[in-house]
Amino acid sequence: MITVHHLNNSRSQRILWLLEEMGVEYQIQHYQRDPKTMLAPPELRAVHPLGKSPVITDGELTLAESGAIIEYLAERYGQGLLPAAGTPERLRCNYWLHFAEGSAMPPLLLKLVFDKIESSPMPFFVKPIARGIAGKVKRSFINPALRQNLDYLEGELGKSEWFSGDSFSAADIQMSFPLEAASSRAGLDASRPKLKAFLERIHARPAYQRALQRGGEYAYA
Structure with a gap:
């Protein structure tokens, strides 16, 4: 079991x-x-x-x-x-299985950490320094990386309905978490309709609901 x-x-x-x-x-x-x-x-x-x-x-x-x-x-x-071994769809599936944690999640985690730094209680004389550093890191590195990833993913879903091709696969399950996290806290909105439509499709699946x-x-x- x-x-x-x-x-x-x-x-x-x-x-x-x-x-x-x-x-x-x-x-x-x-x-x-x-x-x-x-x-x-x-x-x-x-x-x-x-x-x-x-x-x-x-x-x-x-x-x-x-x-x-x-x-x-x-x-x-x-x-x-x-997808069947040796097919282009299987290669794409394997790629997204690795991309989700290797490329998509690191900037999301960094944003979570630096958002926490900005909002956490701290001595008044430290607060402006800590918030200044956190804001600069977010503006110069984290937010651009997030936008780049989301733009890339929007373009990829413009090629096919699902991440590995025309059929739903394990890649879509793996990619769900970073996209749901991005929708919750990293600016994924209606300006990227392909990604929003993907989230709507997976949320409507009976297995997802179960x-x-x-x-x-x-x-x-």
Whole structure:
């Protein structure tokens, strides 16, 4: 039996969605973030030393990292969620499985950190310095990187309806989290209609809705 060690408002929501798309039986072990630090609870370290989510167990196997989990599950249990090996669609699928965490997420995480610096309480004499540094980093590096990524992704979805081609695939599940995060906190709006339409399409999928019902709170939906 597959167990998804599921942290609220995290990448593990993608794994629930993947399993619902495949129709594979699984169970969920729920974990809640610390309300002050927003970090995962220490209990997750009992499953994987880094104590992060997503993590799955499948028999004797314990596996972390979204891309690795999605590829493993899609190869072992998937029903057409990976394009055929050796095709251009499979190459594109593999590309987006890596792009989501390797290129799309770093500027989103940096924006989250520097937004937190700007809004966190601190001594009055430090506040203008910290906010000045945070603002400069965002203006000079983070925001341009975010715009570049979003422009690139908008153009790619102008080539086909889904990320790997004309058919829905595991790549779309992997790319959902950075795009939902961008829509929530990084300026993804109606000025990029292809990306907004993609989010509307995935949110309307029955398997996505079932995953929300099973997973619970997910702020990015």
